[in-house]
Amino acid sequence: MFGDYSLGDLGSIFVMQGFAGLILFSVYVLMALGLAIIFGQMGVINMAHGEFMILGAYVTWMTSNLFQAYMPGLFGGYFFLAMILAFLASGALGMLVEWVLIRHLYKRPLDTLLATWGLSLMLQQAYRSVFGAREVGVELPQWMLGSLQVTSSIEVPINGVFVMCLTVLITIVVAYVMFKSRWGRQVRAVVQNRIMAGAVGINTEKVDRYTFGLGCGIAGVAGSAFTMIGSTGPTSGQLYIVDTFLVVVFGGAASLLGTIASAFSISQTQSTLEFFMSGSMAKVLTLLAVVGILMLRPQGLFALKVRK
């Protein structure tokens, strides 16, 4: 298949293809981080994760409309504000959901699956009633469109670079919060032993609520960022949920490092295979590989050792 091309051409394509893999990697990490926190730290299977992402996307859409209507001069920078608003909106909704629904189900982890699935249906219908059944188009500022010309034949999409930077930033923040801050220590203590954590004076209910809120908030930011590369509609969240769970489960439920490693291996396999065969076949082979590895290592790539 490469016979007709010059070495220079091939080189550029491989660079761009490598970059495509890195973008896919960042997308996977970004969408899986929120779920990894909630699933990993709290054991809650949040089927409504995609809908929290789409809330972020809708917030972005509304912000962009507001800026266009009232502050067209500042339109170039609206995206940063939109991401913060998306974080707050999804995070707040997440905390509300935790308070109303999830906290009653901590002792029945399988029921959270059903409850959050119901929640996802309700949210989808709510979006449909409020924003309409059709997809909305989120207009981006001019500087985020198009690609960077690295050399004469290598082009790198700007939105891809943006997602990568955002992913790195959010991962660092999450890692810091989880492993260096006082609050993160409390979260980890609750995960390891809820009763003892309570006994030493940690308000476990509050920790739960904020953890759930943080996970949902990150989903909101991811949704906001994905308006650059994907669609925004009532059911768009469904497009992400399967891949998200795949990444989290493959990585090992309770490990952030595992999530990153799993996102990396899945995205690289996927994008390399996609280049050599059709997209559907690539997906099938990737899933097969994941299933095979999970059969050998049911706990995922990285498992936290917890005394049960």
Added chain:
Amino acid sequence: MSDETNKGLLSPLRRKLLMGMAAVPAITMLPRTSFAQTPATSAVNTTGLAVTDTEVTVGILHSATGTMAISETGSIEAEKLAIEQINAAGGVLGRKIKFIQEDGASDWPTFAEKAKKLLVNDKVAAIMGCWTSASRKAVLPVVEQYNGMLYYPTFYEGLEQSKNVIYTGQEATQQILAGLNWIAKEKGAKTFFFIGSDYIWPRTSNKIARKHVENVLKGKVVGEEYYPLGNTQFNSVINKIKLTKPDVIFTDVVGGSNVAFYKQLKAAGIDLAKQPLLTISVTEDEIDGIGGENIAGAYACMKYFQSLDNPNNKAFVPAFKKMWGEKTVIGDVTQAAYLGPWLWKLTVEKAGSFDVDKIAAASPGVEFKGAPEGYVRIHENHHLWSKTRVGRAKLDGQFELIYETADLVEPDPFPKGYQ
């Protein structure tokens, strides 16, 4: 039937009266036939459909919820508009159309179940409905078993024909061949890259397109790629497009994937003003979600664009916007859905009856001169003769008409040499 069950309760006198009336059945119809040229119900409805002296009931069966609601909302709106207009113009055979709307909920078994409910319980005279091929395939055995009439609006892959279905959208050869011919001639295109979503319609359409490119246009297909429905990452295939440098990218990606595909194409630096792209799956409806700036310059090949400049369309577009809001857009399928109730009305009037068998037999040759797309006529195979058009997407999300076939294109659901 109430006469039967109540007989025992009637006074002997009334019973005698009734028996006397039964002896002259024509007289019992008198009060109704005295109304302006409304034919008697018993004459126009011999199979027990939901037809009264003043009303006839039809069903609307689309997804108002679930994934497909994005696409099917426009069809529902168009069908309701058509029904309202027909009623305002006096209805069908003197009867107002009443509709019962059912929600297929983007779930194919639900479609079949609701179709059965409409036909068996509600006895609707016709169903305007379905959108995806999967939903049509689920409903088809039901309408055939209970002898219903389905008006199906979507452009689709062909390879189907039923006495009980009128296909108001284009089948694949109608839609694709004229577009490929045009772009081959206009752009001197020789190499094509196909990319589609992975299900029956894109695969069948691309099969037809490939045969046409290879056998008729003497060109070459340099890539044919499929992605699962809902896929959101297209960077790898975009790199492949960059590597193969095709003269034309030919796409039938659908749904949410569409948005991702065009956004990433634009981000990857592929300028659609310089790289010809021909799509058969993007209508004005989809551009709403994709964003005009991401797809401007692309060519779409179908039978209707909102911007068409003809008297019918100039009346249709404002009427649609008046009913459904200034911001709504009208895509190819929406227009085809609008044809459904009108074609049914015209056929009923031609047949002089609501009976499904008579309508099925009377359908071929029925013409609708008021169609927003211009003029359509039903073919013997229950598809429509229609023109095929190529439009170029503009920044504002509308298409600019670039080319249209001189004559109506014959529908050919079982194309020889293309299977």
